[in-house]
Amino acid sequence: MAACSVEALLAKAEQEEAEKLKSITVLKELDLDFDIGNLLACDKNRVEPRVFREQKKDDFLRALARDNTQLLINEIWKLPTERVQEAIVAKLPDPATPLPREKPPPKPKPPTKWEEFAKLKGIQKKKKTNLVWDETAKEWRRRWGYKRANDGTKEWLIEVPETADPNEDQFAKRNKAKKERVAKNEYNRLKNIARAQKVKVPGVGLTPKAQQSKDELSRAVSVARTSTASVGRFQDSLPKEKAPKNQGKKRKFDPLIGDFSNEKNKQLELLKVMDSKKPKLDVTKAVNKQMREEDREEATAKFKKGAGKKGRKGNMQGKGKGNMQGKGKGKGGKGKGGKAGGGNKRRGKVGKR
Amino acid sequence: MRPLTEEETKTMFEKLSKYIGENIKLLVDRPDGTYCFRLQNDRVYYMSEKILKLATNISRDKLVSVGTCFGKFTKTNKFRLHITALDFLAPYAKFKVWVKPGAEQSFLYGNHVLKSGLGRITENTQQYQGVVVYSMADVPLGFGVAAKNTQECRRVDPMSIVVFHQADVGEFIRNEDTLT
Numbered sequence: 001m002a003a004c005s006v007e008a009l010l011a012k013a014e015q016e017e018a019e020k021l022k023s024i025t026v027l028k029e030l031d032l033d034f035d036i037g038n039l040l041a042c043d044k045n046r047v048e049p050r051v052f053r054e055q056k057k058d059d060f061l062r063a064l065a066r067d068n069t070q071l072l073i074n075e076i077w078k079l080p081t082e083r084v085q086e087a088i089v090a091k092l093p094d095p096a097t098p099l100p101r102e103k104p105p106p107k108p109k110p111p112t113k114w115e116e117f118a119k120l121k122g123i124q125k126k127k128k129t130n131l132v133w134d135e136t137a138k139e140w141r142r143r144w145g146y147k148r149a150n151d152g153t154k155e156w157l158i159e160v161p162e163t164a165d166p167n168e169d170q171f172a173k174r175n176k177a178k179k180e181r182v183a184k185n186e187y188n189r190l191k192n193i194a195r196a197q198k199v200k201v202p203g204v205g206l207t208p209k210a211q212q213s214k215d216e217l218s219r220a221v222s223v224a225r226t227s228t229a230s231v232g233r234f235q236d237s238l239p240k241e242k243a244p245k246n247q248g249k250k251r252k253f254d255p256l257i258g259d260f261s262n263e264k265n266k267q268l269e270l271l272k273v274m275d276s277k278k279p280k281l282d283v284t285k286a287v288n289k290q291m292r293e294e295d296r297e298e299a300t301a302k303f304k305k306g307a308g309k310k311g312r313k314g315n316m317q318g319k320g321k322g323n324m325q326g327k328g329k330g331k332g333g334k335g336k337g338g339k340a341g342g343g344n345k346r347r348g349k350v351g352k353r
Numbered sequence: 354m355r356p357l358t359e360e361e362t363k364t365m366f367e368k369l370s371k372y373i374g375e376n377i378k379l380l381v382d383r384p385d386g387t388y389c390f391r392l393q394n395d396r397v398y399y400m401s402e403k404i405l406k407l408a409t410n411i412s413r414d415k416l417v418s419v420g421t422c423f424g425k426f427t428k429t430n431k432f433r434l435h436i437t438a439l440d441f442l443a444p445y446a447k448f449k450v451w452v453k454p455g456a457e458q459s460f461l462y463g464n465h466v467l468k469s470g471l472g473r474i475t476e477n478t479q480q481y482q483g484v485v486v487y488s489m490a491d492v493p494l495g496f497g498v499a500a501k502n503t504q505e506c507r508r509v510d511p512m513s514i515v516v517f518h519q520a521d522v523g524e525f526i527r528n529e530d531t532l533t
Contacts, residue, residue: 254356256409260387260402263356267381270362275375285477288504 024074026067034075037095041072110196113188153178354393354405354413361426365390365397368424368432369442371483372496376445396425396533397432399441418533436495436520437532439485443493446485448475450499450516457488460495461523466516468509478503484516495521 033042043064052060079090111119118124131140134149141149158170194201209216226232254263357365369377380388380399387402393416400408400420408419421441424434434442452460456470472489480502486494498517506515524532 253358256354256356256391257402257406258356260389263389264381264387266359267362267366268378270359271366271375271378271381274363274366274370282479285479288502289477 022066022070024070026070028067028071032068032071034072035096036075036079037093038097038099039072039092040097041068041075043068112192113195354391354398354408354416354419357390357392357397361392361397361430361432362390364426364430364432365423368434372434372442372447372485373445374447376447379445380441390423391419392426393419396435397423399423399438422533434496434520435532436522436524439493439496439520439522442496443485443487446496448478448482448484448499449487450474450478450484450497451487451489451491452494454489457494460486460518461521463518463521463523463527465500465514465518466497467511468506468513468515469511471506471515474499474503474506474515476503478506480505486516486521493522495519495523 028043028045030044033044034040035042047064076090076092079092081088081090083089128143130143132143132149133139134141137149141147143149153174158174160166160168160170164170191201212220225235228235366377369380373380388399389402389405391398391400391405393413398418398420399422404420408416421437422435423438423441424432426432450466451472451474452466453470453472456466459470460466466486475484478484478499480499482499482502483496484499485496488494495518497519500514500517501509509515
């Protein structure tokens, strides 16, 4: 009985031991799908609802998870392993399952001015070889940069062009040109950035140029003028200089519906000023008027005379008629006649003024 | 739409004063209500306060015209009178020219007034003085600039120009699409 019980006990203990250390082999109807890179295993086997319901649910799930994890670990063990400081390490392959990214994809770079132009014209980039044969050095060299092939800047002598000033330093000229090209490129780069961010390009007014227009020059002058410690406050202006345009002053208008009486008064004031500026006496007009008056006086006098003559004597009438015969003469006569009396009058008027 | 600036008011008044002299005061200061000048789309409109307030309900780009158009500012900031201003120029005109019935049509087609078509002219008219042109029946036809002063007008030959044409009522038909 005791032996039996001992055997039974041993068997039971053994069974329990086996229960605890479950085997590493797991049987599945369908093989799992593995993505070792992501440490991912997908179990496509069906779960019998009956089994799920009969067993304790937690136990069932736990057992299933253990089995699948076991399979995953088996898969990892198949990879080549190495020992790093008492730990066995396996290198995981690249993950196979595409995962959605955390952040939205970056926006495409805004095209530069050249890229836009190239697209418009259909200009395509041509790939050039990096190395170029250098005739003088007899070797392959880089196309650009340090120790480049066919370097134009390494010449020890430059021929002076016929049209150039003989005293001009051609080397300095070349260096200057290069510097300007670099600066221009940098400026264009900044312009592209500014354009992409829709910001105003800084310092557009004063970029160096071979031929500056009148407008650009005047802008340069106005900038130079305000570039003093006192922002140009004490700067003298040239006699015939015009005020620079586009000073960045904001126009300000009165409100559309504001103080109507004030507006009216302002306009009346303006009219008053305009009136006061007008000359009180228009000289030509005054002279004309004077002449006309004289003409009229004369005419009336003549008329009266004529009337008198008509009434009295025919002798005098003839004289008068004789005067009037030729038009030009008549005019002259008029003028003369007027001068005696009118000349004085006019002078008197001028004196009054 | 906005009120005119000081400078704009001055240029406009200077132009107006060539035709109506100091009578501008009567336009600015009216006993029958408040009237004002407003600038919209480079054009100057003369309107009453009431109309102005009504017009504010219409957006700027949709507003074609309001009140009476007096003229427009050119790109060089000069002021040009339009024929629509005739209603206000004619009653206050200081210098007038009357055109004979035969020359009326020619003037209304946009031609200058010749000596032969000149019926009457105000005394003392100076050369280059702004004048309003009337028909002999006192109907205002347009306005222009005197090419000669009154004295000279009497002497010149009949085919010489007496009044330079600037605007006439025929424009209401000829420039129908641009007049507002």
